[in-house]
Amino acid sequence: MARSHNIPGSRKTFAQFIWVVALFCAIASGASAMPVVDSVRIGDYPEKTRFVIEFDKPIKFNVFTLGSPYRVVVELPEVAWRIKPDAVPRGKRITGYRFGLFRPGQSRVVIDFKSPIKVTNSFTLPANSKRGHRLVLDITEISPAMFSVLQKRRPVTRSSRPNESPVVRAPPPPIKKPKKRRKALRPLIVLDPGHGGVDPGARGKRGTLEKSLVLNQAKELRRQLLATGRYRVVMTRSRDIFVRLRERIAIAHRAGGDLFISLHADSIGNRHIRGGSVYTLSERASDKEAEALARRENKSDIIAGVDLNDQSKTVAKILIDLRQRLTKNDSVAFAKTLVSQLSKKTRMLRRKHRFAGFAVLKGPEIPSVLIELGYLSNLQDERLLRRTSHRRKIAGAIVRAIDSYFSRQQALRQP
Ligand SMILES: [Zn+2]
Numbered sequence: 001m002a003r004s005h006n007i008p009g010s011r012k013t014f015a016q017f018i019w020v021v022a023l024f025c026a027i028a029s030g031a032s033a034m035p036v037v038d039s040v041r042i043g044d045y046p047e048k049t050r051f052v053i054e055f056d057k058p059i060k061f062n063v064f065t066l067g068s069p070y071r072v073v074v075e076l077p078e079v080a081w082r083i084k085p086d087a088v089p090r091g092k093r094i095t096g097y098r099f100g101l102f103r104p105g106q107s108r109v110v111i112d113f114k115s116p117i118k119v120t121n122s123f124t125l126p127a128n129s130k131r132g133h134r135l136v137l138d139i140t141e142i143s144p145a146m147f148s149v150l151q152k153r154r155p156v157t158r159s160s161r162p163n164e165s166p167v168v169r170a171p172p173p174p175i176k177k178p179k180k181r182r183k184a185l186r187p188l189i190v191l192d193p194g195h196g197g198v199d200p201g202a203r204g205k206r207g208t209l210e211k212s213l214v215l216n217q218a219k220e221l222r223r224q225l226l227a228t229g230r231y232r233v234v235m236t237r238s239r240d241i242f243v244r245l246r247e248r249i250a251i252a253h254r255a256g257g258d259l260f261i262s263l264h265a266d267s268i269g270n271r272h273i274r275g276g277s278v279y280t281l282s283e284r285a286s287d288k289e290a291e292a293l294a295r296r297e298n299k300s301d302i303i304a305g306v307d308l309n310d311q312s313k314t315v316a317k318i319l320i321d322l323r324q325r326l327t328k329n330d331s332v333a334f335a336k337t338l339v340s341q342l343s344k345k346t347r348m349l350r351r352k353h354r355f356a357g358f359a360v361l362k363g364p365e366i367p368s369v370l371i372e373l374g375y376l377s378n379l380q381d382e383r384l385l386r387r388t389s390h391r392r393k394i395a396g397a398i399v400r401a402i403d404s405y406f407s408r409q410q411a412l413r414q415p
Contacts, residue, residue: 034079036056036057036081037079037082037083037099038054038056038132039053039054039083040052040099042090042091042094044093047140048140049091050137050138051094051111051139052134052135052136053074054132054133054134054135055132055134055135056132056133058124059076059077061074061076061135063075063119063137064119065117065118065119065150065151066307067116067148067151069113069302070113070115070117071111072117072137073110074109074110075102076108077105077106078101081099083099085098085200085203093113093117093141094113095113098200098303099198100240100241100242101197101240102242102304102305104241107197107198108197108305109198110303110304110305111139116142116146117139117140117141117147118139118146118150119137120138121136121138122136122137122138124136185232186230186232187230188255188256188257188258189225189232189258189259189261190233190235190251190366191222191235191236191261191263192236192237192252192260192261193211193214193215193236193237193263194210194214195210195214195264195300196211196215196237196240197211197242198242198304199211201214201264201265202264202265204267204377204382205271205382206379208376208385208386210265210267210376213265213373213376214265214373215238215240216391217373218235218238220392220394222235224392224396224399225402228403231402234251234252234257236251244301244304244306245298245359248262249362249363253363253366257363257366258367259402259405260363260367261369261370261371262358262360262369264370264372265372265373265374265375265376266293266372266375267375268375271377271378273377273378274347274374274380275347275348275349275375275381276342276349276352276371276372276374277351277353278335278354278369278370279294279335279353279358279370279372280369281324281328281355281361281368282320282355282357283357285354285355285356285357286355286356287354290354294358297359297360298358298360321364323364324364327367327368330367331367334402334405335353336353337401337404338369338401339352344397345396345397346384346390346394346397358370371398373394
């Protein structure tokens with residue numbers, strides 16, 4: 001009897017073992033199953049431009065065009081990139097392209113064009129002895145009139161998956177109900193590393209990408225904030241993924257944030273200019289440079305190939321409502337504290353606190369600031385911003401500013 005019990009028992013153990021091995025294999029193959037982009041090639045011909053993306057595996061894709069500015073957007077499954085970011089615009093008709101994660105499970109390539117275009121041909125080719133699996137796009141120039149006719153038809157002719165609305169509705173779960181907030185909870189700081197995924201942001205002389213730099217800075221800041229035991233932290237993104245501007249505000253709102261800090265690093269034509277600066281929201285910009293900066297930062301959705309037809313006006317012109325006016329004083333108070341703490345630890349611009357119409361600062365009930373950590377177009381700033389020790393110093397200064405902001409808030413609330 002005992003023996004007959006033993007056999008099924010050992011079979012069960014064996015079966016469990018097989019199951020674990022199978023699960024492990026499934027996980028391992030799942031990880032390696034992600035297609036890899038090996039190269040991108042552009043061919044200019046008199047009548048067309050050919051854009052070829054090479055993969056190590058066959059892939060499925062979807063392609064569509066967008067206007068103002070003219071773009072071709074290629075939707076792919078989540079892929080790994082073995083290519084370098086395109087630093088120089090290239091091609092007779094192509095002015096640049098970028099790639100990256102657009103949302104979980106979906107990567108994108110966004111290609112910019114000088115003039116209206118049409119994708120006349122798109123197909124895949126299997127691997128051969130010389131080349132891997134290829135996705136080939138043939139793109140031709142068309143008239144603006146023809147372009148707008150084709151764009152109007154697009155929602156019908158395009159693939160069944162629209163390019164944006166599902167993302168907005170697939171947010172991370174709320175941390176707590178935004179309505180009735182318990183006073184005893186520690187303040188919630190929302191950290192917003194700018195750009196990400198298909199939107200790389202500014203690019204340094206040595207190839208530093210703003211999206212990676214600000215993510216590292218945000219992670220260090222989160223670490224230091226949590227270490228104090230005084231704050232809770234939510235990040236609008238914690239990996240290399242694109243997040244729409246309005247989704248960043250929505251994340252902060254759903255989480256019930258008490259303070260919103262957007263992190264960026266700028267790049268401009270003058271390579272001598274360096275230093276950090278702090279920005280708050282305003283309908284009218286404090287100066288021309290701040291206005292131009294806000295315009296650059298507000299382009300994130302366009303860069304990622306989002307169709308802005310429905311909201312181009314809100315992005316173009318920032319209107320501020322009453323609730324935003326009420327939080328403005330808190331934003332300005334925090335910005336001032338930030339400037340004084342940051343100035344102790346790092347070089348700042350002459351005009352340290354400025355304001356302009358940043359779309360990401362439009363969260364109506366949450367005091368919000370945007371920090372430009374420095375200029376990637378300046379070699380010294382770029383070198384500094386890449387350093388771990390500098391990152392720690394900056395995070396420390398921001399934590400001190402947050403501390404003094406909340407202790408002031410508390411003092412104001414006391415009878
Ligand atoms: Zn930026």
